[in-house]
Ligand SMILES: NC(=O)C1=CN([C@@H]2O[C@H](COP(=O)(O)OP(=O)(O)OC[C@H]3O[C@@H](n4cnc5c(N)ncnc54)[C@H](OP(=O)(O)O)[C@@H]3O)[C@@H](O)[C@H]2O)C=CC1
């Protein structure tokens with residue numbers, strides 16, 4: 001029997017009450033994948049989509065830690081092991097006060113499709129805690145990371161589940177968690193990616209997500225015989241993904257003019273130079289640092305409490321967080337002449353924004369395709385750890401470019417309409433779905 005989108009979504013919503021981000025992520029996939037399933041009923045016979053919308057398991061645990069003043073704090077940690085049909089669970093850990101089960105389920109669901117698109121053998125998972133690292137001392141962050149791993153260690157492993165960083169979790173936090181895993185288990189294995197180079201990390205991992213999002217943008221533009229060079233680019237966020245995206249835009253001759261954080265955005269009409277980007281990278285590592293301080297150092301303007309989407313541009317890279325660009329903001333971007341959007345963040349454009357881009361037929365890349373470079377490089381870190389070797393930077397840079405190029409090709413193959421317009425949402429969802437679904441078919445009903 002054919003599946004119907006509205007019945008399917010009623011079923012998803014009733015099973016996952018209140019988890020609005022999860023409903024949104026599943027809806028975006030179901031809308032494009034259901035027609036594909038209805039044309040290939042073998043998938044519906046064993047309820048592949050229904051099974052893919054249900055995590056394999058969710059682990060939730062208490063994390064207790066003491067702040068420097070001796071006060072005891074209680075947070076909630078999670079790992080959502082979503083789907084391991086094509087490889088060990090793989091996906092980042094987020095430390096942010098907004099973390100809850102629904103947010104991590106949306107991220108784990110998306111991750112399953114994204115990891116499939118990389119062409120590497122990785123399943124999907126995501127984890128985190130409602131811990132706010134902002135304003136905490138280095139010692140407090142270390143204690144939190146260690147206590148988080150004291151529980152998580154029993155659920156992860158190089159062949160089971162391999163976490164990495166995400167919002168609020170960078171190289172420093174990965175180091176604290178890896179050290180604790182090593183100490184508790186008395187083993188040295190590639191249980192996390194995003195590690196420091198000294199203890200098994202991969203070159204190019206810090207750069208990979210931001211660079212990859214720009215490679216994908218470049219592939220989309222090249223497909224239409226266009227290029228980044230000479231174009232004005234607006235970027236949101238000022239963390240790992242945003243700063244590396246800005247850097248690669250600069251390498252390609254574009255002009256990045258904005259970055260943001262939860263306090264507002266900065267606009268530098270002269271464009272960021274490498275020196276300015278390096279300053280932002282260093283500045284944001286400091287305790288309590290805000291992007292607003294940029295204007296005291298380099299000029300430009302700070303827009304408190306605002307998002308950058310009203311600044312005129314040809315290209316936009318949302319690189320902060322989910323639902324940070326709505327339908328009205330999408331219309332403003334279109335009115336100002338924006339021709340392409342490449343998502344560095346996960347689900348930064350809400351449903352109305354996606355509809356606006358799709359109706360205008362501009363180039364729009366969903367994060368599961370355009371930000372897959374980070375996890376792609378993590379996959380290469382896993383293989384370097386298994387082989388006990390380090391690959392060179394040039395080799396990894398080329399590998400990243402190829403991973404992004406192959407994802408672009410898969411999207412074009414599955415998403416090109418009769419008029420030649422590429423629907424990258426459809427292309428990414430079907431290409432990502434097919435590999436996982438075929439593996440599930442091979443396993444039978446389990
Ligand atoms: N790191 C990676 O390899 C990958 C990351 N991603 C996605 O990219 C996005 C950014 O991650 P990453 O750069 O690693 O994270 P970082 O923690 O390095 O930076 C996050 C940035 O986003 C801003 N931000 C976070 N939450 C909000 C919010 N609610 N409103 C406004 N701004 C906010 C932060 O501002 P502030 O400092 O004020 O909090 C900061 O500037 C996320 O969606 C993540 O899931 C996707 C693929 C891989």
Ligand SMILES: O=C(O)CCC(=O)C(=O)O
Nearest residue numbers: 091092164166374375378
């Ligand atoms: O590198 C990884 O494993 C995770 C990256 C991530 O969290 C993401 O792609 O959203």
